[in-house]
Amino acid sequence: MFPMRILIAESEIRARVAELGAQLTADLRGSPRLVVVATLRGSICFAADVIRAVDLPIELDVIGIRSYKGDRPGPPERLTGPGSDLRGADVLLVEDIVDTGQTLAVLRAVLARSGAAKVRVCSLLVRAGASSAEDVDYAGFTIGDGFVVGYGLDYNQRFRNLPYIAVPDPEDLAGL
Ligand code: IMP
Ligand code: MG
Numbered sequence: 001m002f003p004m005r006i007l008i009a010e011s012e013i014r015a016r017v018a019e020l021g022a023q024l025t026a027d028l029r030g031s032p033r034l035v036v037v038a039t040l041r042g043s044i045c046f047a048a049d050v051i052r053a054v055d056l057p058i059e060l061d062v063i064g065i066r067s068y069k070g071d072r073p074g075p076p077e078r079l080t081g082p083g084s085d086l087r088g089a090d091v092l093l094v095e096d097i098v099d100t101g102q103t104l105a106v107l108r109a110v111l112a113r114s115g116a117a118k119v120r121v122c123s124l125l126v127r128a129g130a131s132s133a134e135d136v137d138y139a140g141f142t143i144g145d146g147f148v149v150g151y152g153l154d155y156n157q158r159f160r161n162l163p164y165i166a167v168p169d170p171e172d173l174a175g176l
Contacts, residue, residue: 004166007148008141013164016140017046020122021053024092024138028056028120031090035116037082039107040064041160042096045152046124046140050094058092059084063110067103076106087115096152097125101132108135124151125165141165 028034036058038047051060064080067073091111098104104121111119122138127145143165149155150162156176159168 002169002172004149004162004168004172006164006166007143008151008165010163013140013151014049017049017053020050020138020140021055024050024053024122025055028054028090028092031056033059033089034092035059035061035082035084035086035089036092036094037061037063037086037111038094039096039103040080042152042154043094043124045160046096047094050122059089061086063093063107065103065107073100073102076103078106078110082110082114086111088117091116091119093119093121095121095123095136097127097148098123098132098136099127099130101130101135104132104135125153 034056036051038044040062051058061082061084063082065076065078067076093107108119120137121135123136124140126133126136126139126142128142146167148165149159149168150164150166152160154160155168155173158176
């Protein structure tokens, strides 16, 4: 893969995930039933790491939603899930990035209909200054405006497997 500017290194992600895991463990300890709902496909790397940093008996579910074609946002569409009965459960929704908050609003509406007792939101990334930032209970990192890829985040389905968050050069993306 072509070189990209690293915005958040693997070691920084690892350290932050450990902090979030400790915080989530302390905050959610009393929950009778905690279901982590990971959003597909962007949050899979983050969710896989976060659940292993939470020292509580959790259940794991997924919800599939698509809001981007290439690097252009569109109206969020639900594609799949969640598969479990969430009535009465405490839900921790794990997201890759909360940008405008449109996707989060759709996810919240879906989860509200599911009968979950309480929904908390944990997002790896949040855009600085976004009004939607207040809807995120647990934020990994606050970033600026540029488009980022890696650690789950894609450009046209590519680069999800990078172990860090990087800023691709638009010239390198031409044709992908
Ligand atoms: P929102 O609906 O504007 O909050 O956008 C959230 C969704 O857009 C995320 O779940 C991502 O899938 C996608 N997204 C937003 N910004 C980026 C980015 O910089 N890189 C990759 N995906 C992004
Ligand atoms: Mg995406």
